[in-house]
Amino acid sequence: MRAEQSGAVVWSGRSRLDEGAPIAVLLTWTSSNVGTGPMAQTWILRTDIHPIDAIRSGADRAVCPEACGLRVSAPRRASGDPLCYAAGGRTAIGLGGMYDRLKADRYPHLAPREAARRLSGLPLRIAAYGDPAAPPASVHAELMRWTSGHTGYTHAPMMAHGLRGLVMASAESAEDASRYQAYGWRTYGVLAVNAEGQPEAMPAGGFRCPKSAEAGYRLTCSQCLVCDGTAAGRSVKNVWIADHSPGAMLRRRRATGDLAHEGRLMALRRSRDGLPLAAGHTLAL
Secondary structure, three states: OOOOOOEEEEEEEEOOOOOOOEEEEEEEOOOOOOOOOOOEEEEEEEOOOOHHHHHHHOHHHHOOOOOOOOOOOHHHHHHOOOOOHHHOHHHHHHHHHHHHHHHOOOOOEOOHHHHHHHOOOOEEEEEEEOOOOOOOHHHHHHHHHHOOEEEOEEOOHHHOHHHOOOOEEEEOOHHHHHHHHHOOOOEEEEEOEOOOOOEOOOOOOEEEOOOOOOOOOOOOHHHHOOOOOOOOOOOOOEEEEEOOOHHHHHHHHHHHOOOOOHHHHHHHHHHHOOOOOOOOOOOOO
């Protein structure tokens, strides 16, 4: 069987988030994401359940903490709003393909130290899907050894203090951000957006994410690399971005009467729930 050259499995074992569910860390060598720019990326997947089935059923708690505001848990499914960016569209298709290749054993297996050598001089995005708190912190610490820089985020900062030097604490509110900062974390926070599309005021001392619309898309992640935890001793402490989740966009468009993209967002929801798409609907957001 032909080995898959687009990535490699760099670790497999039991999740730290969900009583030992089997997971793997997959490393891919580049990205076509226009927001991040070209970066190597890790992906953290369950190895026993298709990722979309895991998202729908809640079994994704093995790779995504309960604290993540984008998890498609049962109460949020009932609201009808699409939430997690991985629940549909190109990301869902990509995750499905990775899982299929993983199950078919088409990815080579590399030890983190060996993979780190291949990453020398490249920027790394930690956990493009999944949370770095699920595998041991040592996996990503080894991978970033010779990179040109990295980015990463965790929704489990209170149980993953070993990641503080590697990634940012994801905060769903200013209150969460303050709490995590009190424990020594740098934070990447979400600002609520009103019906007119304007984000709430950024807390004092914050730094507006330069890849965001409100910052004018000044830099990609691969150009910025500020979201790298505390190890670099950066003077830029905490980063903020307006809520741009699928659910937030849909609520804003409904409130303003701008329904031009309603069909595509409805397609995302139907894809998430395993329903056939209506004629003419696509998954591209």
